Structure formats: structure tokens, C-alpha cells
Amino acid sequence: MPEVIRSGRPRRSAEYLPKNGYDEKDARRRIGPITLALDRAYPRARTALHHENPFQLLVATILSARCTDEAVNRVTPALFAHYPTAHALAAARPVDIERLIKSTGFFRQKTKALIGCAQAIAGRFRGTVPRRMADLVSLPGVARKTANVVLSVCWARPRSDHGISVDTHVRRVSQRLALTKDDDPDRIEQDLMRLVPQSKWAVFPHQLVQLGRGPCKAQNPQHEQCPVLAWCPTALEARAV
Numbered sequence: 001m002p003e004v005i006r007s008g009r010p011r012r013s014a015e016y017l018p019k020n021g022y023d024e025k026d027a028r029r030r031i032g033p034i035t036l037a038l039d040r041a042y043p044r045a046r047t048a049l050h051h052e053n054p055f056q057l058l059v060a061t062i063l064s065a066r067c068t069d070e071a072v073n074r075v076t077p078a079l080f081a082h083y084p085t086a087h088a089l090a091a092a093r094p095v096d097i098e099r100l101i102k103s104t105g106f107f108r109q110k111t112k113a114l115i116g117c118a119q120a121i122a123g124r125f126r127g128t129v130p131r132r133m134a135d136l137v138s139l140p141g142v143a144r145k146t147a148n149v150v151l152s153v154c155w156a157r158p159r160s161d162h163g164i165s166v167d168t169h170v171r172r173v174s175q176r177l178a179l180t181k182d183d184d185p186d187r188i189e190q191d192l193m194r195l196v197p198q199s200k201w202a203v204f205p206h207q208l209v210q211l212g213r214g215p216c217k218a219q220n221p222q223h224e225q226c227p228v229l230a231w232c233p234t235a236l237e238a239r240a241v
């Protein structure tokens with residue numbers, strides 16, 4: 001059974017949920033065809049963040065907060081060249097990191113998180129990115145979404161204990177597909193973990209991200225070009241109008 005997260009945050013209504021709402025029994029009926037259609041449409045879905053090892057992916061994922069993957073990929077070659085290991089980044093001067101990552105936005109907070117995270121990895125994990133969720137989320141600047149990305153890409157289950165990473169695309173698309181009734185990322189993740197087969201937990205969020213960057217954009221979703229149109233309550237409601 002998937003782990004259960006108890007979030008103390010108050011429930012917010014799901015912004016993109018169709019009017020008929022969420023019905024777990026109906027979601028269970030639709031999830032098989034949905035995952036099949038996603039496998040056919042996006043068989044090679046993966047992270048767009050360039051990386052060569054778990055440390056680089058962790059750094060890139062921290063940098064991707066409120067920033068596009070393309071913008072992160074523009075700064076990481078120089079960052080990784082100057083600071084190839086956790087030990088090297090742990091000893092960096094903040095001003096030097098800020099200069100390298102400035103274009104990704106929120107660069108002071110990100111610099112603090114990157115150096116703090118690297119110092120924790122160097123000091124507590126001998127310079128190696130840990131493989132357990134509890135260890136990863138104990139690092140400065142690392143929340144469950146970031147940990148899920150790193151664990152699922154670098155050590156897919158059963159080699160690690162990742163769940164399903166929930167970013168802004170996964171949140172919006174899973175609401176439109178009525179696979180969750182929540183707006184809180186931790187609760188959305190729990191809903192998805194109850195529905196989606198565990199063997200799909202690594203690839204499923206990357207497929208929803210591709211869907212969200214493609215036909216299911218925030219504005220004017222292109223239902224007719226969508227591979228999961230037949231199982232989408234939002235599209236059915238739009239047709240009925």
C-alpha cells in the first residue's frame with residue numbers, strides 16, 4: 001500500500017475540476033484506458049532537465065522552481081563545470097552561484113538552497129545523493145516534489161521509495177481528468193497513488209507534463225487533439241455546452 005501523507009493544510013477547491021466533480025469509482029474505471037493512451041501517445045516521456053547524475057538532477061530540479069526547464073538548461077552547463085560535486089558546491093561562495101543562476105529567478109533563495117543542500121549531502125551523506133524519501137526531504141530546499149523527480153528518474157521503484165511528482169501541469173491535468181478533487185500537491189499525489197498502478201508512478205507525471213505542455217494548456221485546451229479525449233469529463237462537459 002502507498003504511504004499516507006497527512007497534510008495539516010486546509011483543503012482548497014480544485015481550480016480545474018469539471019462541474020460533475022470527482023468520483024473515485026469512475027476514476028478507477030477510467031485510469032486503465034487513460035494510462036494506455038498516454039503510453040501510446042508519449043512512450044518516451046521523461047524529464048527535460050539536462051543531467052548526467054543524481055546530483056546534477058537534484059540541482060537542476062531545485063533551480064526549476066518557478067522557472068522553465070529551458071532556462072535551467074541554459075545555466076546548468078557552467079554551474080556543473082564549476083561545481084561538479086556536492087563537496088565543491090558546499091564550499092562555493094554565494095556571490096559566485098548567484099551570478100551563474102541569476103537568469104532562473106529567485107536566485108538568492110535558490111543559491112541558499114543549493115549551497116545548504118550540498119553542505120548537508122557532503123556532511124551527512126558522504127557527498128552522495130540519498131535514495132530514501134525521508135533523507136531527501138530532510139535536505140534544505142528539497143520538498144516532496146523535488147525528491148520524487150530525483151528518485152523516480154534515477155532509481156525507479158523498487159530501488160527507491162518515490163511517489164508521483166506533482167507540478168503545476170500534473171495538478172491541472174489530473175483535475176481536468178477528474179483523477180483528484182484536491183488542489184494541494186501532497187493530496188493530489190495521494191489520490192494519484194491510489195489510482196495509478198505503481199509500475200507507472202515514474203513515467204505517469206512526465207506524460208501528464210507533456211499533455212499539459214501540449215493540448216491541455218491552462219488556457220483554451222485543445223480537446224480534439226488530446227489522446228485521452230474519450231475518458232475526459234472536462235471535454236465531455238465542453239461538448240455538452
Ligand code: SF4
Pocket residue numbers: 173176177211215216217221222223226227228229232233234235
Ligand atoms: S480532453 Fe481536454 S481537458 Fe481533457 S485532458 Fe485532454 S486537453 Fe485536457
